[in-house]
Amino acid sequence: MIVIGVLIGLAVLGLVIAAHVYAWRRLVRDTTRTTRARRVGTVLFLAGPFCVAGTITTRLLDPPFWLVRLLAWPGYLWLAVFLYLVLALAAADAVRCAVRCAARRIAREKSASTVSEQAKPPPPTAPVQAVLDRRQLVARAVATGAVGVAVATVGHGTWSVLRGPKVRRVTVPLHRLPRSADGFRIAVVSDIHLGPTLGRGFAERVVATVNDTGADLVAVVGDVVDGDVEDLARATAPLARLSARHGAFFVTGNHEYISGAGQWVDHFQDLGLLPLQNARVELPGFDLAGVNDEMGSRYDAGPDYERALGDRDPARAVVLMAHQPVQVHRAVEYGVDLQLSGHTHGGQLWPGNLVAGLANPTVAGLERYGDTQLYVTRGAGAWGPPTRVGAPSDVTVIELRSRDA
DSSP states (O other): OHHHHHHHHHHHHHHHHHHHHHHHIIIIITTOOSHHHHHHHHHHHHHHHHHHHHHHHHHHHOOOHHHHHHHHHHHHHHHHHHHHHHHHHHHHHHHHHHHHHHHHHHHHHHHTSOHHHHHSOOOOOOOHHHHHHHHHHHHHHHHHHHHHHHHHHHHHHHHHHHTOOEEEEEEEEETTOOGGGTTOEEEEEOOOOBSSSSOHHHHHHHHHHHHHTTOSEEEEESOOBSSOHHHHHHHHGGGGGOOOTTOEEEEOOHHHHHHOHHHHHHHHHHTTOEEOSSEEEEETTEEEEEOOOGGGGGGTOOOOHHHHHTTSOTTSEEEEEOSSGGGHHHHHHTTOSEEEEOOSGGGSBTTHHHHHHHHOSOSSEEEEETTEEEEEOOOSSOSSSSOOBSSOOEEEEEEEEETTO
């Protein structure tokens, strides 16, 4: 497994290097005429990858948090900008290739149209310098357009994250839900990812959004933080103001285990959030259960479905909080009515939704698996680049409906 992981890592690294070489050729080599201009362009281009390397290094070496924050913004934003630079350049190259092929075909058809036309002397050839100038002009236009598209896309996507999540409302009928619980509302929030880029101000916007829904219960389904309590205590403090009639519950996500789940479970409890670590509580009309994230298995704290669901009253409806959508397959085995999940971010950066779809049964929204319904929120924040494209952040209000109502 280690060898396979290393090989995959090397393949990804090679792909990233090849993509950077391709982008450098289109943005620097093809648009510059002098050696000095090319050197300056190369230095500016390499600033982005160096910031990414610095960001990765700081996360591995555990330096002061202020340094992590300082390097995180340019490093992560470059990753997003670079993605759309490469996509824009590739699209432009595809169009240019199609145009050249069409022009050559038209030229061949004209040259073979009549014998008399073939006998005519060929048209004068354009000077070499004029051809080079024209190519460079096109290259500069393409480079300018690609940079503009990438910067505008990432700029809008970053603004959409920083302004805070929007509220989605989804109605979910549950067969075993009694009439007395009809209309019960659960505010589902996931993947806030407070860390080096998203801090206290962002947490306050998320909390305000959740509280404004007036939900009966708040379900925080993992990946709240990226970092240590020591560094993020101030950023997470607003979570203490989460308010709902039946309280705010949380389950761990994979990033809690990466950050040290034990310290965060204790800290969230201090903030007033109620942990459901392979546990269940009875609420008016239904049970609310929660299981640990799959990554907890690496720390002897994995999901225990039997402990959370095994001895419940089968006549009562049960809603399960589980960070990863893939956990729905075990939920089906235990007769769960509704599973609430996050984890995918809806793909976060298009076309990331296609990649997320390979590893998750549902990327976003409500789907049914047997008698179990699964709802996956796109999450409130963002991991890595504080940017979303084609996957807007959300806090979802699930309204439970009784079939007897």
